[in-house]
Amino acid sequence: MNLTLHVWRQTGAAAAGRFERYDARDVSEHMSFLEMLDVVNGRLIEEGKDPIAFEHDCREGICGSCGMVINGRPHGPVPRVTACQLHMRSFTDGDQIWIEPWRARGFPVLKDLVVDRSAFDRVIEAGGYVSIRTGAAPDANAVPIPKRDAERAMDAAACIGCGACVAACPNGSAMLFTAAKVAHLGALPQGQPERYSRVRYMLAQHDDEGFGSCTNHGNCEAACPKGISIDCIAQLNRDAIRAALGKGTEYAGAAGGGA
Amino acid sequence: MRRVAAFYQSTVGKKVAMAITGFILVGFVIGHMLGNLKAFQGAEKFNHYAEGLRELGAPFFGHGQVLWLVRIALIVSVGAHVLAAAQLTLRSWRARPAKYHAAPHLELSYASRTMRWGGVIIAGYVAYHLMHFTLGNAHPDFLPGDAYHNLVVGFQSPWVVAVYLVAVAMLTFHLYHGIWSALQTLGASHPAVNRWRRGAAAALALVVLTGFAAVPVGVFAGIIR
Numbered sequence: 001m002n003l004t005l006h007v008w009r010q011t012g013a014a015a016a017g018r019f020e021r022y023d024a025r026d027v028s029e030h031m032s033f034l035e036m037l038d039v040v041n042g043r044l045i046e047e048g049k050d051p052i053a054f055e056h057d058c059r060e061g062i063c064g065s066c067g068m069v070i071n072g073r074p075h076g077p078v079p080r081v082t083a084c085q086l087h088m089r090s091f092t093d094g095d096q097i098w099i100e101p102w103r104a105r106g107f108p109v110l111k112d113l114v115v116d117r118s119a120f121d122r123v124i125e126a127g128g129y130v131s132i133r134t135g136a137a138p139d140a141n142a143v144p145i146p147k148r149d150a151e152r153a154m155d156a157a158a159c160i161g162c163g164a165c166v167a168a169c170p171n172g173s174a175m176l177f178t179a180a181k182v183a184h185l186g187a188l189p190q191g192q193p194e195r196y197s198r199v200r201y202m203l204a205q206h207d208d209e210g211f212g213s214c215t216n217h218g219n220c221e222a223a224c225p226k227g228i229s230i231d232c233i234a235q236l237n238r239d240a241i242r243a244a245l246g247k248g249t250e251y252a253g254a255a256g257g258g259a
Numbered sequence: 260m261r262r263v264a265a266f267y268q269s270t271v272g273k274k275v276a277m278a279i280t281g282f283i284l285v286g287f288v289i290g291h292m293l294g295n296l297k298a299f300q301g302a303e304k305f306n307h308y309a310e311g312l313r314e315l316g317a318p319f320f321g322h323g324q325v326l327w328l329v330r331i332a333l334i335v336s337v338g339a340h341v342l343a344a345a346q347l348t349l350r351s352w353r354a355r356p357a358k359y360h361a362a363p364h365l366e367l368s369y370a371s372r373t374m375r376w377g378g379v380i381i382a383g384y385v386a387y388h389l390m391h392f393t394l395g396n397a398h399p400d401f402l403p404g405d406a407y408h409n410l411v412v413g414f415q416s417p418w419v420v421a422v423y424l425v426a427v428a429m430l431t432f433h434l435y436h437g438i439w440s441a442l443q444t445l446g447a448s449h450p451a452v453n454r455w456r457r458g459a460a461a462a463l464a465l466v467v468l469t470g471f472a473a474v475p476v477g478v479f480a481g482i483i484r
Contacts, residue, residue, distance in 0.1 A: 006360070019360070069359055069362075071361065071363075072359050072360065072361045072362035072363050073362075073363065073365070098360045098361060100359055100360060103355065103356075103357040103358070103359060104354060104355060105353060105354045105355070105356055106354065168365060169355070170351070170355060170367070171351035171354055171355060172351065172354030172355035173270075173351070173354065175270075200265075200266075203269050203270075203271055204269065206270075207269055207270050210353070210354055211354055212270075212347075212350055212351035212352075212353075212354030212355060213270035213271075213273070213274060213347040213350055213351055214270070214271075214274070215347075215351070215371065215374065215440065216371070216436070216439070216440040216443045216444070217366055217367050217368075217371045217372075218365075218366035218371075219364075219365045219366050219367060221366065222365040222366040223365060230443070231448050231450075231453065233443065234443050234444075234446050234447070234448030235446065235448065236271070237271055237274070237275070237443070237444050237445065237446040238445075238446025238448070239446075240266065240269070240271045240272075240275075241266075241271075241275060241445070241446060243262070243266070244262050244263050244265075244266035244272065245262075245263070246262065
């Protein structure tokens with residue numbers, strides 16, 4: 001099939017960007033979206049032009065590196081699929097495809113389709129962890145966890161940190177990402193000691209990074225390639241309210257270090 | 260208190276303030292609607308009810324005292340609701356400086372998309388509504404103390420009725436998303452009840468729509484005269 005691409009090109013963070021038009025010829029329907037871009041880039045390199053920069057790593061939908069807005073949808077038209085796992089059979093011959101980077105103040109564009117997502121790392125560093133003493137590995141299953149809690153934690157832990165939730169949010173909010181980690185660790189016994197300090201620190205960092213505030217549209221859930229539920233956000237809200245009312249003070253001093 | 264103050268500085272804290280004040284205002288809206296419906300019982304009952312509002316809390320409180328306490332609570336609620344909304348809106352606009360070439364709405368509903376400007380329209384209508392039926396300076400023939408007369412005369416103009424219905428429609432959408440959203444913000448989420456929350460918000464919004472629209476339509480249709 002033959003396609004017309006309109007790709008956002010931007011030489012650097014400070015540069016002004018614009019859409020450039022490219023023809024993608026003889027695209028196989030079995031190609032992934034990124035393979036299609038690889039072919040277009042191969043031709044650009046042959047012509048001595050700057051190839052389209054995009055981030056990618058595992059290409060099997062679990063690393064969270066790839067991410068671009070395809071025709072207005074983060075990761076493209078197929079629900080619960082990352083851009084690398086999107087195949088060209090989802091498009092038809094003659095389609096016009098608009099490809100853009102994530103657009104949010106918290107995710108400045110570095111080049112073309114690549115954005116700086118290190119704000120997510122700083123949100124995690126603020127509290128998205130459990131403090132444990134390392135040493136001899138504990139016995140497996142020494143801490144019993146009810147099946148339902150384990151399932152809830154796993155559902156939230158499926159987040160790959162790709163940033164599609166921020167990209168989809170009209171408020172540029174990273175609440176689903178932040179809430180997924182709060183819900184993941186908050187469902188498990190190992191996460192309890194830091195549960196309420198975690199939500200305070202992560203929320204403060206989320207706000208400091210310039211992300212917007214959640215208005216409960218639900219766009220993030222629809223765009224999430226891992227189907228993280230906005231129920232996680234309700235959990236974050238609940239924990240944040242409890243923390244403000246004094247919950248978690250019993251652990252004051254333990255957070256951020258342990259030993 | 261220090262923690263509560265710090266929490267209010269966060270995006271979630273301001274949302275919680277909006278949710279709490281929102282529920283106070285929903286309570287007012289429902290009470291107001293129930294009062295309005297007394298117009299169908301005729302002039303005497305309606306005026307008795309309107310005058311009775313000033314005697315709320317008797318004999319512990321004097322004439323109009325509790326009414327003013329309620330008014331102050333409502334003014335504070337509206338102020339806090341609007342202030343937090345304005346702060347969060349400005350923040351969110353800054354957080355999304357660039358638009359996409361073409362973005363489908365995905366899960367955005369009409370109600371969720373119109374929360375901000377719908378809220379502005381509702382606030383503007385409330386100002387007009389107070390001048391119309393409370394202060395009387397936007398009313399063609401305002402008689403202090405005769406609420407029934409003011410209501411019937413006030414709704415004679417089809418334009419007034421049309422504006423009223425538009426405002427009530429905006430309120431309906433605002434409540435449909437707002438009630439659900441407030442439950443989410445307050446963390447009222449549980450697998451057993453989550454699928455009922457949107458339905459409950461829709462039902463309450465429709466009750467408000469029906470209850471408020473009934474009175475001007477009743478006047479216009481000649482049922483209330």
